[in-house]
Amino acid sequence: MKEPVIEIQNLSKSYGESRAVNQLNLTITRGEIFGLLGPNGAGKSTTILMLLGLSEPDSGTVKVLDIHSTRQPIQVKRRVGYLPDDVGFYEDRTGWENLMLTARLNRVPEREAKIRAEQLLQEVGLIDAAHKKAGAYSRGMRQRLGLADVLIKGPEIIILDEPTLGIDPKGMNELLELIQRLSREQGLTVLLSSHHLHQVQQICDRVGLFVNGRLLAEGDVPSLSHKLFGDDxxxxxxxxxxxxxxxxxxxxxxxxxxxxxxxxxxxxxxxxxxxxxxxxxxxxxxxxxxxxxxxxxxxxxKQYGLDEIYQRYFAGGEDHGQLQYAEHTG
Amino acid sequence: MANSSTQSIQDNERSAMARIRSLFSSGDSSRDGSSSPLVVLIRKEMTDHVRSWRFIVLLGIIMLTCLASLYTALNSIQEAIRADESENSFIFLKLFTVSDGTLPSFIGFVGFLGPLLGIGLGFDAINSERNKGTLSRIMAQPVHRDDLLNAKFIASLTVIGLMFLTLGFLVTGLGILMIGIPPTFEEFLRVLCFLAVTVFYVGFWLNLSIVCSVRFRQPATSALSCIAVWLFFSFFYDMLLSLLARSLAPNAAATADQMLRYQEGMLWLSRLSPYSLFNEATTTLLMPSVRTLGPITVEQAHGAIASPLPLGQSLLLVWPHLTGLAAATLLCFAASYMMFMRQEIRGRS
Structure with a gap:
């Protein structure tokens, strides 16, 4: 049995009337790349924020690396890297300085931080732009710098919220390959949220379908389609x-x-x-x-892939219950 | 034996050297990487401030006005000394308080422009981090949420403190050069106290602007609302008070008690404004001849010797003002703290 590193039990969170996350149960084991797949506003980001202890759940527990996220967020954040969607950097500082700030905040010794920063910048292909101001970086460069920023603390888990949003297809593929390679090389557990099916299919070991704050199904893509369309x-x-x-x-x-x-x-x-x-x-x-x-x-x-999964669950995201009912009777 | 002891001495020397070196090389002070995140954030904020154009512009404005006020003070100081008949006239302090009427005095300028400096350094403290998308990135590091707010406050206040200390000493130094009279020890202490009060006062405005930066998402909104409060207290509050005073004034037949109550009431109202608190406090500190800040009756004044107050007594006189300023600062800080701790850490929206 693989060691579970993220355990979510009966997690709920609502904002006013709307339920962002509803009775969520999820376990992610060490070393896997897990894709959290869902349309905008499905509660992916909220779940991620609760994983890091940045947002408090209404009920349920979140344990990351056996640490209670809500009660000891600092310990969790020390070992988990998080790349927010649309990450920002201090624009009048260079990419290098931005990385070093993160390293210092994580109490990485100065000399080691310098070595790591250089390595990571090399790895994400930004070594030539290391001493340019972050404000001059393109979108793709910023995401790659973000990846280096997440990795400089030497995390065991990295959480990437919409890492490929707004990048051109070529840059997207490069970034995904980079994520996959780094995860394999360093044995990282990766949690990736996205609403792009194909990229998720491309690199994820397992996928969780997230709609309206609930996890509809999880598993690898073939078993997922079997699960969802098995009776059809x-x-x-x-x-x-x-x-x-x-x-x-x-x-x-x-x-x-x-x-x-x-x-x-x-x-x-x-x-x-x-x-x-x-x-x-x-x-x-x-x-x-x-x-x-x-x-x-x-x-x-006809073969059921993520496209059909998408069609069925996300296109009618708001009233998928009705949709499902119609399909089963019709 | 002897060998090993020299060895250990050498080791000691080396580690001492390393420690000294680490003290001076700013970036490397975290020799073992153990400087706390708060210190890291404070250092970052301070470099941000010092490097920013905004700070340089504000510094330029304030420095120019200081020099201008020094110039007018030098122009009129002779007359001021001649007009003052008291024995112990604290000539040096006059550099900060007198003017020839064309330009306000040093304390006038500081009271007027200090808030602008505080507002300028704080109005986009939190919301710009949020808008740039760096807030969630910093919060994802092993940092307490309040560390960021504390770091912003401490860094800005340190920068302000250093700046006013520098300006104060600059004016003092130039004054010594120009008039050739060194300040007495008491005068020096009074100048230090005055600078400390100024830092407190600017700290209040800094905190007010941090509150606005937490509350409003747009830096422009936050800056405008702070400036509105500043203008209100610098200009309109006094006007409102004088309107109120006219309507509330007791008629000519009022008893002394009624008059006194009315005067005290008006004074109490005016002291709600941090601007007048600061003015009263600094005037008392820099003009030792100010013996009281409220109305006194002829009976109370009877028998008093018209001499300047010693520093301790002046401080005692303005102690409530200092407490008031500190309380207002703390209130603002508490408000921003509460709001920030309850806010969602979300992307840029």
Whole structure:
């Protein structure tokens, strides 16, 4: 069993009427990269602030590295690095000076701090800009400096709130690779919040889906889609030139195919056929069609990835309960 | 044996040298990295202040006015000495208090511009950190939340204190050069007390502006509201009081008791303003001939010898003023502390 480093139990927090975090339970183990995925205003940042003891929960407990965050925030903050969304630096100080300030606040000995700052700046590719004022840094450079800033205290866990917000795709990929590499090299636990699915999918070991202050599901992406869409039928769509009743019967007879429906295409040059399967039966469907002598133009099995997860849960974020209900009945 | 003892002496020397060196190299004083976060923050704030244009401009203004007031004082000091018939006339202190009427005196200038300095150093203390997004970054370090506020306050007050001490000594030094009379020890102590009161007074305005910086998200709003309070107390409060005094004035047939009560009431009202507290306190400290700050009856004055008060008695006279200023400062600080501790540490919004 891996050692849990972040344990959240029954955590709740509300601002006035609205519940930002609602009965949250989450455990993150050492060395993993966990993605907290959710639309804006889902309560991700609030959860992170409570992890660091910067915000007080209404109820529930947060333990980071076996330390109670609400009661002993200083101990937690000594061992956890946090990169806020839209991080700011003292703009009339250089990147180097900003890093050294953080190191001093963490009581890193001066000589060691200098070595570390140099190493980290090298690592994030800012060594040439180290003595430029932070105000002149671009957005991507600031995020990379932020990453160095988080790492200079030598943390065991790093928490990154929307680290890729507002960076161009190339910079985003570089940053994500950097995070992944550093985490693997130094055995860091990373908690990353985002509303970009693809980047999360790219580097995270596990993902937690966060909507309206609640964790809907957690796990790696395949198991997540299995969990979320396990009961649903897999639709297989085929385009062919013509379809007769005999072929339909054959298709219906395939074990695992629940129902088959056809629609004429608008230009009446072919037929679109949709078979809903309980398991993946696309190969059997294809061979049945070909054996029946029909011409198969296209065959597609729908695959549930994060996109569908996003569609289902985030697009209708406000009333996803209703949405889910509609889908199950319809 | 002898060898080892010389060895240990050498070691001692080396460590002593290292300690001395660490005292002088500002950046490296945290030899073992153990200087507390508060000290680190204070040092950072002080360098920020000293490097900032804002501080240089404020310093320039105040220094120029100080020199100007010194000049007018030098112009009129001869007449002032001639007009003063008392034996012990504290000539040196006149440098700070007299003027030829074209420009206010040193204490007038300090009373007027000191608040501006306090406001200037404090009005964006917290909200600029918030707007720049550095607040959450600093708070994510192992730092107590109040450390930041304390550091801001201590650093600004230190800078202000050093600045007024420097200015005071500058004026003293120039004065010695110009009039050729060194201050007596008592005069020197009085100048020191005056500077201490000034720092207290500016500290009040500094804290007021820190309150505004916690309360208002926009530095401009915060600065404007502080300046509004400053203008109110420097100009309008006195006008309001004189309006009130006219309407409340007892008629000619009033008894002495009524008159006294009225006068004391008006004095009490005027002392609600930090500006008049400061004025009364500094005047008493720099003019030893001021013997009382309230109305006195002829009976009370009867038999009093018209001589200057010793320093201890002057201090006793202004002690309530100092307490009042300190209390106002503490109130403001407590308010900003409470508000800041309850605020959310969020991004820039």
């Amino acid at each position: 039928l897999i639709p297989v769509t085929a385009e062919l030139d013509a379809c007769n009743a005999e072929l339909l019967e054959q298709l219906r007879a395939i074990d695992g195919v629940a129902q088959v429906a056809t629609t004429m295409q608008e230009d009446s040059q072919g037929v679109t056929l949709q078979a809903d399967c309980t398991e993946d039966r696309s190969a059997a469907i294809a061979s049945a069609i070909v054996h029946a002598g029909a011409q198969l133009f296209r065959l597609e099995r």
